[in-house]
Amino acid sequence: MNLASSWQFWAMLSAVFAALTAIFAKVGIENINSDLATFIRTVVILVTLALILYATGAYRSPEPISPRTWVFLVLSGLATGASWICYFRALKIGNAGQVAPIDKLSVVLVAVFGVAFLGEKLTALNWAGVALIAVGALFVAF
Template structure:
């Protein structure tokens, strides 16, 4: 199997665990403090990871980056932060299975934006898969 497929499967596994662990850990903490703690751990691990994979020279990689790339990555960080803030607030009072399900609806937004902005192929297979995801979300959220 190609490395990116294994990495994607691991990402899905860890994303699934993330929600359960976070909901379980918010028994005595509010969503904002919970998210701050989680993000601190994420920050430390991501910085350590950057040092490992750039031979200890992440600043050189940043210095060589185009300003547009840095801006887009900063905007990605902003949207990630907003997503996490609202996700944690929803999880604190909502049902984690419902919140996670609705959150995964972002796949549809990603598919559409990848097609419109990145000009990635939008095939019948992609349309069918996206439609099945939408139908699945509708079925699982229908009262």
């Protein structure tokens, strides 16, 4: 199997970059307002993604994108923005090693929301893992 087509590979990279995000952000927000820090981060992400789209030729006109897709991408963007604002405010006040595990309770919420709203199925073993993630995050945070 090609590593670049493995969801596990990309998920692991996501975890690594999320960890780096917490560490870099904690240092970066020491002397500025957390909302300004979130804005700067967002601009960097926007420019980086624009460059990636340009370099790979992946940009396409938005016309073929359905209204339903637009609605859910906008909602996702709003949720992301709210998450980032809250995350940076929490980092400004708390320790990265305590804030990040609470933030990662999103893993638990994704499992619950996936079952509740997307009709996804989890086995007893999957639920045990979700419970362990929740307990582990709380142990690390408190």
